[in-house]
Amino acid sequence: MMDGRLLDAATSGDPVAMKHLALHDPAVLLGTTPQGNTCLHIASTHGHQGFCTDALVLNRSLLSAVNADGETPLLTAVTSGHTSLTSFLLKWCRDLQLSEAILKQDERGNNALHHANRSSHRELTLELIAAEPALSKALNQKKESPMFMAVMRNYPDVLEKLLEVPD
CATH class of the missing domain: 1.25.40.20 (Ankyrin repeat-containing domain)
Known part of the structure; x- marks a missing residue:
């Protein structure tokens, strides 16, 4: 304790x-x-x-x-x-x-990139992608990827960075 x-x-x-x-x-x-x-x-x-x-x-x-x-x-x-x-x-x-x-990933399957993206912290989102590209590959329990979230939020700069990640 x-x-x-x-x-x-x-x-x-x-x-x-x-x-x-x-x-x-x-x-x-x-x-x-x-x-x-x-x-x-x-x-x-x-x-x-x-x-x-x-x-x-x-x-x-x-x-x-x-x-x-x-x-x-x-x-x-x-x-x-x-x-x-x-x-x-x-x-x-x-x-x-x-x-x-x-x-x-937390109990709902979200990682730091999911949370930054969801909360509209674009600079942090881009920083996370640059620091740890593997964050982009995770799916949460709703089967949402960070790329899906970027598209749904209409973040072309984030989408562009995610597309540069191999695989």
């Missing part, structure tokens, strides 16, 4: 409190809520990039943690509409070669 003080720190974006807790017990960062959220999930939901930075410096494994909805912190950030934080987490995943964390 997640320490209540860590939950408060992640919710409010207080990296000082989080670092203080981790100094005394580094494993505290791995605690989860009943929904399986880590402190990085919680901070991603609220868009606290500074907190995320400091948490990742202390424990990079948080990037790969999956909650009860099948979401990594990257997916949590994009579903919460925090595009700059999503870009930030995407860079961390790429730098650490965590393709699995980038490609992860």
Whole structure:
């Protein structure tokens, strides 16, 4: 279970409190809520990039943690509409070669590209395609591909980028 003080720190974006807790017990960062959220999930939901930075410096494994909805912190950030934080987490995943964390699909089969596309975050959508072209191949439970979604939303620039992906 997640320490209540860590939950408060992640919710409010207080990296000082989080670092203080981790100094005394580094494993505290791995605690989860009943929904399986880590402190990085919680901070991603609220868009606290500074907190995320400091948490990742202390424990990079948080990037790969999956909650009860099948979401990594990257997916949590994009579903919460925090595009700059999503870009930030995407860079961390790429730098650490965590393709699995980038490609992860939630319980409905949506990946970060599905969510970015659905939420009309075109720049992020294009960034995700460039960073991890394999995102374009995933189908969600409704059998929707990112390409289908781009066509339905009339996003010719996104469609063009998707057509450049091999296969």
